[in-house]
Amino acid sequence: MRKTIHVDTAHPYDVHIGAGLLDDLAELLPEKIRNVAAGGGKAVLLTDEHVDPLYGDRTAQNLSALGFQVLRTVVPAGETAKSGDCYLRQLSFLAGNHVSRQDVIFALGGGVAGDLSGFLAATYQRGIPFVQLPTTLLAAVDSSVGGKTAINLPEGKNLAGAFYQPSAVIMDTDTLDTLEPSVFADGCAEVIKYGMIWDAALYRRLSENILPSCRSDKELQAEIIAACVDIKRQVVVQDELDKGLRNLLNFGHTIGHSIEKNSGFAISHGSAVAMGMAIVTRAAEKEGICEKGTADGLKNLLEAYGLPAEAPFTTEQLLAGMLSDKKIEGGGINLILPRKIGECFISHMDVAQAQKLLAGGRS
Ligand code: GLY
Numbered sequence: 001m002r003k004t005i006h007v008d009t010a011h012p013y014d015v016h017i018g019a020g021l022l023d024d025l026a027e028l029l030p031e032k033i034r035n036v037a038a039g040g041g042k043a044v045l046l047t048d049e050h051v052d053p054l055y056g057d058r059t060a061q062n063l064s065a066l067g068f069q070v071l072r073t074v075v076p077a078g079e080t081a082k083s084g085d086c087y088l089r090q091l092s093f094l095a096g097n098h099v100s101r102q103d104v105i106f107a108l109g110g111g112v113a114g115d116l117s118g119f120l121a122a123t124y125q126r127g128i129p130f131v132q133l134p135t136t137l138l139a140a141v142d143s144s145v146g147g148k149t150a151i152n153l154p155e156g157k158n159l160a161g162a163f164y165q166p167s168a169v170i171m172d173t174d175t176l177d178t179l180e181p182s183v184f185a186d187g188c189a190e191v192i193k194y195g196m197i198w199d200a201a202l203y204r205r206l207s208e209n210i211l212p213s214c215r216s217d218k219e220l221q222a223e224i225i226a227a228c229v230d231i232k233r234q235v236v237v238q239d240e241l242d243k244g245l246r247n248l249l250n251f252g253h254t255i256g257h258s259i260e261k262n263s264g265f266a267i268s269h270g271s272a273v274a275m276g277m278a279i280v281t282r283a284a285e286k287e288g289i290c291e292k293g294t295a296d297g298l299k300n301l302l303e304a305y306g307l308p309a310e311a312p313f314t315t316e317q318l319l320a321g322m323l324s325d326k327k328i329e330g331g332g333i334n335l336i337l338p339r340k341i342g343e344c345f346i347s348h349m350d351v352a353q354a355q356k357l358l359a360g361g362r363s
Helices: 021-028 031-038 052-065 084-096 111-126 137-143 173-178 181-197 200-208 218-238 245-250 253-262 269-286 294-304 315-323 351-362
Strands: 003-007 013-018 042-048 069-075 104-109 130-134 148-153 156-163 168-172 332-340 343-349
Touching (some): 003 218, 013 218, 021 052, 021 168, 042 052, 042 084, 052 069, 052 104, 052 173, 069 111, 084 111, 084 148, 111 137, 111 148, 130 137, 137 173, 137 181, 168 173, 181 200, 181 218, 181 245, 181 269, 181 332, 181 343, 200 294, 245 253, 245 332, 253 315, 253 332, 269 294, 315 351, 343 351
Parallel strands (some): 042 104, 104 130
Antiparallel strands (some): 148 156, 332 343
8 A cells, every 4th residue: 555645835845655765766756855865965864773784775865866976974772862962963964064955854763863864954054955754653643843953951852943844754664664572562552542532433342453453454554554643634734843643652651751861762653642541541531621441441452452551650740840941831730631532632731730630540
């Protein structure tokens, strides 16, 4: 299956999903990017040290074949690449290589490569084009689509960032074959999130087909990715700048970011989001907000996917981490709470209410 989803944001673009797409850049890149290549422009291929040996050469060759002068830059794998130091080094790499606003950055990798490349593209010379080439499930279904770009600060995750849409997203589903089981499971947390916030039928499908147990079913994988991207499209086109509806995509994330931070980023984003979704669902059920049985059902599903549902931190630790998150507004916290599978809402609460809720969700 090959699928193209048009994301009609202020700067519209296509998301292409399918097997072998890294070899089809000539066909899939938008005309304006192909014109840069034809004119001998520069392609900055930003990837990480895990992805580079797998797909770096092939992607570089395919970009060269289009006419690009390819400059490859390889960052460390993991969140350290989203540090201020790494960001500044990459800006210097662009400036030192005389990259101009006519050139293009290609982000090859997972969410870290995508977020960093996007923020570089948004800020270098006040904005140059970039293309997302996601190679993880998490990047495919979430971070590569919607234009959120960011780096981390010592005070918290994604605290310096910009909304900056890519010129295209090209997701070669074959790249998922080389993902470690834990990294694949990480992406599944975001997939389950879409079922919880938006689509009960997708949630049922995920319960009937445990994705980590059917990794050879490429058709299923591509269909699920396309379903998630289409949900993200529907949300993002209504609220590109995250002022309301888009907050729903943060289900499990406010607590999840706190968990990541409390663990010194030893707990992965997907695992932290899984814990966050489980905690907030348990809490909502205890408060009588959410349909009975949802929390147990979610816990069982997460565990079937190899994802954790309990966080190894106290309520106070979780709250302290949440208070440094950027989702804090007007002295309160926005938490996404479930009503039932497929339906969540945004709840604004003060710190005392959040503390009570968290305590309920942890026991
Ligand atoms: N990852 C959440 C969003 O794009 O809004």
